[in-house]
Amino acid sequence: MRKNVIAGNWKMNKTLSEANQFVEEVAAKAPSNEQVEVIVCAPFPFLASLVEKAKGSSVKIGAQNMHYEDNGAFTGEVSPVMLNDLGVTHVVIGHSERREYFAETSETVNKKTHAAFSHDLTPIVCVGETLEQREANETMNHVESQVRKALEGLSDEQVADTIIAYEPIWAIGTGKTATSDQANEVCTHIRNVIKDVTSNETAEKVIIQYGGSVKPANVDELLAKSDIDGALVGGASLETASFLKLVEAGTK
Numbered sequence: 001m002r003k004n005v006i007a008g009n010w011k012m013n014k015t016l017s018e019a020n021q022f023v024e025e026v027a028a029k030a031p032s033n034e035q036v037e038v039i040v041c042a043p044f045p046f047l048a049s050l051v052e053k054a055k056g057s058s059v060k061i062g063a064q065n066m067h068y069e070d071n072g073a074f075t076g077e078v079s080p081v082m083l084n085d086l087g088v089t090h091v092v093i094g095h096s097e098r099r100e101y102f103a104e105t106s107e108t109v110n111k112k113t114h115a116a117f118s119h120d121l122t123p124i125v126c127v128g129e130t131l132e133q134r135e136a137n138e139t140m141n142h143v144e145s146q147v148r149k150a151l152e153g154l155s156d157e158q159v160a161d162t163i164i165a166y167e168p169i170w171a172i173g174t175g176k177t178a179t180s181d182q183a184n185e186v187c188t189h190i191r192n193v194i195k196d197v198t199s200n201e202t203a204e205k206v207i208i209q210y211g212g213s214v215k216p217a218n219v220d221e222l223l224a225k226s227d228i229d230g231a232l233v234g235g236a237s238l239e240t241a242s243f244l245k246l247v248e249a250g251t252k
Ligand SMILES: O=C(CO)COP(=O)(O)O
Pocket: 009, 095, 167, 171, 172, 173, 174, 175, 211, 212, 213, 214, 232, 233, 234, 235, 236
């Protein structure tokens, strides 16, 4: 049985002291349970401190983006080498907000996914359709092409270790969650695409998360679905109480 990966994506929120307090509390209270993996994806300036706070606990610290080069003249950017050196273990790649506001493309997502594996970071690759695409019945084709491009050139072992987050853009921060059936339908399609790219055996290992207005009230239903193995959570990951409820749901 695949585990559930519950990842908070704080986006551009919190101060350092708020971030430290949050991780201290979650590190103390999160259950050490084989069925759930807990990740907090925080803004860059907090990462070094949060890695220290999470030490000795089951909580892992992730970044929300990175460059694909190791170093160089890229003012303002952060490299995979830097993240790995800090003790960061995961990195969100290709979030729809990065694709929309910061010109992230499927090509750069693929480069970053390769770069993550070159530096021992687990990529959490985000895919998902807009409302217009859903209404035009383009969801499956769109998500399929994002997944195929993101995984291009990876070994089967690397694909098995990639986390995919299906986040329909119309459900992000809107309070509109995809129904658990809608979410699972796309997650199943993603797994079938991965089967086609690799093998049944590899595809069965891949963690596929759902993201988009996940909260304590709807998480159980989502996690109960056959191809949903966790959640990538924005708003409900900002308070320890709701985040810990999501983590608890992941232990079942
Ligand atoms: O974008 C998301 C996580 O990456 C989802 O955000 P919300 O949970 O706030 O809808």
